Amino acid sequence: MGPVERPAPGVGDGPDADRADRRAEWSEGGAGHRAGRGSGEPARGSAAPDGRASIRPLGGGRTAGRRGGHGRSSAERATVRLREAPDREHPDDPPRYAPQWLRLREPADAEARAHELLEPLRIGLADLPGRADGLVVHDVGCGTGSMGRWLAPRLDGAQHWVLHDRDPYLLHFAAVAAPRAAADGSRVTVETRRGDLARLTPDALTGAALVTASALLDVLTAEEVGTLAAACAVAGCPALLTLSVAGRVELGPAHPLDAEITEAFNDHQRRTGMLGPDAVDAAAEAFAGHGATVRTHPSPWRLGPGEAGLTAQWLRGWVGAAVEQRPELGEQADRYLDERLATCAAGELRVVVHHTDLLALCRPAGGAP
Template identity: 70%
Template sequence: MKTTDVPRYTPDWLELRESADAAARSPELIEELRPRLSGPPLVIHDLGCGTGSMGRWLAPRLSGPQLWILHDRDPDLLDRAALRMPRAATDGSRIAIATARGDLKRLTASTLDGASLVTASALLDVLTAEEVDGIAAACAAAQCPALLALSVVGRVEITPADPLDAEIAEAFNAHQRRGDLVGPDAMAVASETFARYGATVRTHASPWTLGADHAALTAEWLRGWVGAAVEHRPELAGRAEAYLRRRLAIAATGALRVVVHHRDLLALPASRTLGAAA
C-alpha cells in the first residue's frame, strides 16, 4: 500500500481528537530532546501535519525563534494548519510557517537540509515498513532527531468489559496491518529501523484515557474502531452492530471508560554538531 492510498482524515475527526492527543503526548521525551536541538532558529519539519495539532502542542514548549515546515498531501489541511499555528514561542520569539505539499516518499536528506527536528503525530502506524525506513534514512543522513508521537500499539482497555471486546480488537489490529502497513507493530518496526541507522531510540507511553468528559470522542472512536473491524471481518457485522449499540448506550451515560494505548518515539542521531539548545 502506498502512502497516497492511506485514507484521508477529516478535519472534524482531527479536531475532535486534539485535546486527547495533547493530554497523551510525552513531555518527558521533549526534555531528552532539548540538548540535541540545533539553532537558532529551530527548523522543524512536521510530517503529515493534518490540521497542525502537533505544532500547536510542541511549538509553545520550545523557546527561541522557530521555522515550522508543514508537510501534508492535502492542501486544505495544510491551509488550516498554517492559519492556526502559533506565531510566537513561549519566550515571545517569532514562529515562521512554511508549507510543503507532497508524498512522504519524496522525503530525502536534502529535504531536511538544515533541519533541527522531524516530528509527526499519529503517522507511523499508517505507513509501510519501507516508508518508515525512508524517514529513518533521511533523518540519519541529515543528522536530524525525530520525535514521532501517538502510534497505536494494538491494546485497548474498555470498562465495563464486554464478551466481544477481544474479538473486535483482534479484527481491528488485523485491519491496521492491511496492505503491508505496520499498524500496531509501528513501535517495534520504527525502533529497530532507526537503531539500524545508528540512532539512540527512546519510547514513552502516551495513552488516551477517555471517560465521561470525552463522550463525543469516545463515540466517534467506537464507530471507527468497530467499523474497521467489520471491514476486515464482514462476518462480524451482525454481532458488531449490537455490540456498538451497547457500547454507545453506556458511553452516553458517562459510565464507559476507554484506554487506547499509544507510544511516542524519540530517535537521536549518532552524532551531531550541537548548537544553541531550545
C-alpha cells in the first residue's frame, strides 16, 4: 500500500452542466443533490485555500428584473450556480466544485446513508479471497472524500483507498482529510488518481475489494452504468453506491407548486440521456444481469431548522434547475422560492429529499458461477 499522493495546493457538485461536463465531473454533490454539483472553484494558480467561490446566476433568467426582499433579484436567488467561469489560461481544465458546499451537505449525507447495508457488505467482504491482506477500496467521484470519512471507520482491517476524481483540487482536499484508522484501529492509507469513468476498466480494478460512490449514479447514462457494473463484475468486487436521487421530495407545510417543481426538476435530471431518478433501477438491473446480488435501501435527507443553511442552498438549486428546464415557470417559481426561503429562515420548513443506496455483491473473481 503506497503513501498518500497529495496534489499541490492550488491546483486542481449543478443543475446547469451538460452531459459532457457530467461525464467529466464525477464529483459528489448536487441539488438533492443537484444544488452543489455546479459549485465553482477558483482557477488554477488563484485557488483560495478555503475553497471560496463566487455565486453567479444561471443563464437565461426570465425574471431578472424583479427584486426580492433578500437584496438580490429573485431570479438570481432562484437560479444560483456555484460555479466559476472557465479559466482563460487553462480552458481545458476540469470544472471546480466548491468544497464548502460538499462540507455543508456532508453531515446530512452521513446521517442519510443506509446503515442497514453495512452488515451485508461486511459479510460480503469477509468472503473475498485475499481479505487478510487488507481491503483496496476505489472511491469513484470522491469529491472531498466524505464517503471514505464515513465508511472507512466502520470497516475492520487495513484499508487502502484509491480516490478517483477529475478535479485535482478536490483530490487534494480528499487526501488531506482522509481517515487514518479503521474501526479496529488498523491503518488506512490513500492514493489519488485523476481520471474519468471511461478509465475505470476491469484492469484498473484488479485487486479491488470494493467500489464506492456517492451521488453518482443519477448523472450517468444507461451505457455508463452498464460499464461500471461490468467492470465490478469482472473484478469480482462489491459496489456500494449511495445517495442516488429517487425523484421524490416532501416539503412541509405543503405548497400548490411543490408537485410541478418536482416534476420539472426530475425532467431536468433526465436530460441528455442521464438516468436521473431511474438510475437505481437501471443499476440494479445491470448488476443483476452480471449475477450480482443486489440490495437497495432508502437514504433520505431529513432537513429541519438545524439544517437551514443546507436547505436554503438546496432550494435554490432545486428550483433553479426546474426553471432552467421549464422557463415558463418564471415568476411563479420566483415567488415560490421567496416564500420557501422565508419559511426556512423562520425555522418552519421541513424537507425530505428521497435518495436510495444500492449494494451489489458481485461474485468474487474466479469464484463459482
